[in-house]
Amino acid sequence: MSRSQAAALRPPPPRRASATELAWAIGCVALALLPSAGRIPVWVLALIALTAAGRLTLALRGGTPLPRSLRGVLTLTALVALFLQLRTFNGLTAGTSLLALAAGLKLLETETVRDVRVVTLIVSFLCLAALLAGDSFWLLGYLIGVCWIATATLLRLAPAPLVTARQDLRLAARLLLQALPIALLLWLFFPRLSAPLWHVPSETRGSASGLGDSMSPGDITDLALSEDVALRVRFDGPAPPPQDRYWRGPVLHDFDGRTWRRGAAPAAQRSAEPPLPLGTGYRYRASLEPSERRWVYALDTPVTWSLANTLLTEDGMLLRSGVIDRAVDLRATSYPRTRPRADLDARSRRRDTALPPGRNPRTLEFARTLRSAHPDDLDYASAVLDMIRREPFYYTLDPPPLGRDAVDEFLFDTRRGFCGHYASAFATMMRAVGIPARVVTGYQGGVRNPFSDYWILRQSDAHAWVEVWIAGRGWLRQDPTAAVAPQRIDQSGHPASDATSALDVRWNVSTPRFADWRLRFDALRELWHDRVLGFDAEAQEGLLDWLHVPGPSAERLAIALGASLALAGLALAWAGRRESAPATRDRLSRLYARLERRMSAAGQPRLPHEGAEAWAARVAAVRPDLAPQFGALCRLYSRLRYEASAPADALPKFAAALRRFRPRGSRASRESRSPASAPSSAPD
Amino acid sequence: MKASPHGIDAVRAQLDRVILGKDDQIRLCLSCLLAGGHLLIEDVPGVGKTTLAHALARSLGLSCQRIQFTSDLLPGDVLGVSIYDRDTGKFRFQRGPIFAQVVLADEINRASPKAQSALLEAMEERQVTVDGHTLALPEPFFVIATQNPHDQVGTFPLPESQLDRFLMRVELGLPPPAAERELLNGVDRRELTGALPPLLDTEALRELQRRVQRVHVAPALLDYVQALLARTRSDDAVAGLSPRAGIGLLRAARAWALLAGRDAVTPEHVQAVFPAVAAHRIAPREDGTALAARLLEAVPVP
Numbered sequence: 001m002s003r004s005q006a007a008a009l010r011p012p013p014p015r016r017a018s019a020t021e022l023a024w025a026i027g028c029v030a031l032a033l034l035p036s037a038g039r040i041p042v043w044v045l046a047l048i049a050l051t052a053a054g055r056l057t058l059a060l061r062g063g064t065p066l067p068r069s070l071r072g073v074l075t076l077t078a079l080v081a082l083f084l085q086l087r088t089f090n091g092l093t094a095g096t097s098l099l100a101l102a103a104g105l106k107l108l109e110t111e112t113v114r115d116v117r118v119v120t121l122i123v124s125f126l127c128l129a130a131l132l133a134g135d136s137f138w139l140l141g142y143l144i145g146v147c148w149i150a151t152a153t154l155l156r157l158a159p160a161p162l163v164t165a166r167q168d169l170r171l172a173a174r175l176l177l178q179a180l181p182i183a184l185l186l187w188l189f190f191p192r193l194s195a196p197l198w199h200v201p202s203e204t205r206g207s208a209s210g211l212g213d214s215m216s217p218g219d220i221t222d223l224a225l226s227e228d229v230a231l232r233v234r235f236d237g238p239a240p241p242p243q244d245r246y247w248r249g250p251v252l253h254d255f256d257g258r259t260w261r262r263g264a265a266p267a268a269q270r271s272a273e274p275p276l277p278l279g280t281g282y283r284y285r286a287s288l289e290p291s292e293r294r295w296v297y298a299l300d301t302p303v304t305w306s307l308a309n310t311l312l313t314e315d316g317m318l319l320r321s322g323v324i325d326r327a328v329d330l331r332a333t334s335y336p337r338t339r340p341r342a343d344l345d346a347r348s349r350r351r352d353t354a355l356p357p358g359r360n361p362r363t364l365e366f367a368r369t370l371r372s373a374h375p376d377d378l379d380y381a382s383a384v385l386d387m388i389r390r391e392p393f394y395y396t397l398d399p400p401p402l403g404r405d406a407v408d409e410f411l412f413d414t415r416r417g418f419c420g421h422y423a424s425a426f427a428t429m430m431r432a433v434g435i436p437a438r439v440v441t442g443y444q445g446g447v448r449n450p451f452s453d454y455w456i457l458r459q460s461d462a463h464a465w466v467e468v469w470i471a472g473r474g475w476l477r478q479d480p481t482a483a484v485a486p487q488r489i490d491q492s493g494h495p496a497s498d499a500t501s502a503l504d505v506r507w508n509v510s511t512p513r514f515a516d517w518r519l520r521f522d523a524l525r526e527l528w529h530d531r532v533l534g535f536d537a538e539a540q541e542g543l544l545d546w547l548h549v550p551g552p553s554a555e556r557l558a559i560a561l562g563a564s565l566a567l568a569g570l571a572l573a574w575a576g577r578r579e580s581a582p583a584t585r586d587r588l589s590r591l592y593a594r595l596e597r598r599m600s601a602a603g604q605p606r607l608p609h610e611g612a613e614a615w616a617a618r619v620a621a622v623r624p625d626l627a628p629q630f631g632a633l634c635r636l637y638s639r640l641r642y643e644a645s646a647p648a649d650a651l652p653k654f655a656a657a658l659r660r661f662r663p664r665g666s667r668a669s670r671e672s673r674s675p676a677s678a679p680s681s682a683p684d
Numbered sequence: 685m686k687a688s689p690h691g692i693d694a695v696r697a698q699l700d701r702v703i704l705g706k707d708d709q710i711r712l713c714l715s716c717l718l719a720g721g722h723l724l725i726e727d728v729p730g731v732g733k734t735t736l737a738h739a740l741a742r743s744l745g746l747s748c749q750r751i752q753f754t755s756d757l758l759p760g761d762v763l764g765v766s767i768y769d770r771d772t773g774k775f776r777f778q779r780g781p782i783f784a785q786v787v788l789a790d791e792i793n794r795a796s797p798k799a800q801s802a803l804l805e806a807m808e809e810r811q812v813t814v815d816g817h818t819l820a821l822p823e824p825f826f827v828i829a830t831q832n833p834h835d836q837v838g839t840f841p842l843p844e845s846q847l848d849r850f851l852m853r854v855e856l857g858l859p860p861p862a863a864e865r866e867l868l869n870g871v872d873r874r875e876l877t878g879a880l881p882p883l884l885d886t887e888a889l890r891e892l893q894r895r896v897q898r899v900h901v902a903p904a905l906l907d908y909v910q911a912l913l914a915r916t917r918s919d920d921a922v923a924g925l926s927p928r929a930g931i932g933l934l935r936a937a938r939a940w941a942l943l944a945g946r947d948a949v950t951p952e953h954v955q956a957v958f959p960a961v962a963a964h965r966i967a968p969r970e971d972g973t974a975l976a977a978r979l980l981e982a983v984p985v986p
Contacts, residue, residue, distance in 0.1 A: 608984035611951035644900035
């Protein structure tokens, strides 16, 4: 080995990272930390900022880095502090914080380009951690951007960097684009598991808003002001009319004169005899935002539904075994009209006719008077609704405060309130005369997104209504709020949530352009949610079915995935080969390439440095059966390629001979060859 | 005598009878001479270097002179000296052994650089200048030099620039067992050489040399030769081939093609002569042949 060769084998001394390269890597870390910054303890962020600033100063001004022992102490202290604060190293917060610490502390000991590369690689993991915490369309776009910059940073750290950052960014974009098909394949075909392989302990969000399991006057006002989305619904067929778009949430039974409560008794009991569905049902998919509650909003009355660990309770609620801490999709079919299979049992009847003793005496008195005129239960309910419609009841989100006998004061004095007041008063009126009644809270109405044909229900669509038991017909929904005369709806100050007409005002008339864009963005988000996040095992099965892959299983998927990846790799290799091969290849070259492929298949490939005749001679020695045809072909090629003037018909002759030449594999020829005709001729 | 490939085939056949089992080397030597290049035969003593050189000269029908190079050889011993003629009272130039069509320079690395350079300058210029007189050397003019690579004591290895003047360096190697048996059984090779009839003459040889120049070289082959040359230059382990070496390589390949009875050069012809042409240029002090083979394997044939 010559000296120069030895020198080439010796690795070059590691290159020290420059300040610019450090700045790139630090920038990547900062960008990747941004989405998770809220979750990471502040002191960790401060420590990272400190180490980054220190390392940059060191690179720019020079100086002595922290001694090794001090770095060790710092690392240990930080880890202990993190554990003391979070009490665990498990979970998303702890994991993200650890990663962030790793990136920050690694900066302290970066010297060579290789170290900076490690820091840049941590960025990828930070991006992954951010994706574990959130799944929004925008977050993914942002993180792809971060990955792009990180890739460009890695390119800048390459031994021979391109001249400008712009070129590196362009190349990084190209690299990411080239990775796109593979990412797509993985996304489409990676086996979906019904249960996740691991579970990231979820972090309780205090901010989730929604309906609670009790209702006092004034509760829903807060919700009415919230524009947060509660659920999105896509109907398989036409959407139900407004009087059927009541999304049932918690059913409240116990009343203390002021507050309605869910109580405990029927919470998780599965309804023994569900009501008989009548008429046609609505099939829909409802995407529920995390609510940190157990109930699942559904239309009256869900008959079939697909959501893990979800039961239908006795009072018609869908109840999950755990709280909804992340967005879930409910697929269900609901029948607005049903018939009960049995009469109301005594315990339920007792419960739903109970009133607190000594409260709201005026209401009880009035109810008894009204009842004497309307002995029929339904008649009586209509009469109450009629009263609300006739009398000067006002709908307002800014009602006067109510005292101890809240229903009395509302019905006879203030007459101003919103759904909660009306529902509470109506149910009291019913119970006062012994008609079983219960308050139901949920969402009503919603707005249809014209860009993607689905319905959005916001917290401001929260509503409360009443269900009364009518013998033989079951629980019937009565919405006393809807009975308020439209001219008495107060639109001043607060948006009215209960009336659909008011919704129209808010969404479509007041600021049409803004509403338009909001709906457009929401449609995009819904598309993302539906098509990308919602691409579950079932959707994958559908795709495989469409691709005529029978009986998909995880193994088959893995095989399909492997095959697809291999194909992608081959395509890439092919593209690479095409790039390196000369662009123009004449017909002779193509024919020769075909000959090479055929011989390759027959087990006698040409060595790259082998000329045609040398190849023929070598093959003749081991495969005399091929020699006459193959030898002639090679001689012809050699003449065509290298001689001054080949006859005009030589090329067609070569092509024709090539068409006739079908070499078989070596095994077949060995069998057919008799010992007498064993190779005797050495290559000439 | 006809200047045909058949003539040269007869020469080859005759040489094969003298140097047994060395057909490839004989072809290389003949190619070298047909290409008009000088030949360096390198090997240990006793494998027939000198015999080959003599047989070559005789078979081609050329005049031959042998110079045994020693450490005390002077340039005058090679080129000739002017001596005083008492009868005429003038200096008369006594031509040295270099004035022959084939000069056999035995053990060239034993001579001092001074004597070596006298020979090597003549090789390049094909003329000799002594005492202000320039004398042309005969046509054709070949130098067939031999050297012993292992014997390094008291030798003056040829510098790279002078090695470059030899178109080929051929290693003879030991004869294969069957050939050696025949050698042991047969007559003395020197006697045999003395009795060899000339099969060509000067005119026929010149005609053959002209035919070498007419052997066709296709663009595809030039691509290949250029790729080979480029490869030697990009490889850190070897010294790159000069353009002169490239021209020589192509000429040798043409001669090889003619010897093979072809009127166009193919990559196989280039590959056949490449180690002999390139080895002593790319790695003068080391095993250039293996390196040359490695280079060949690294360059794909179009």
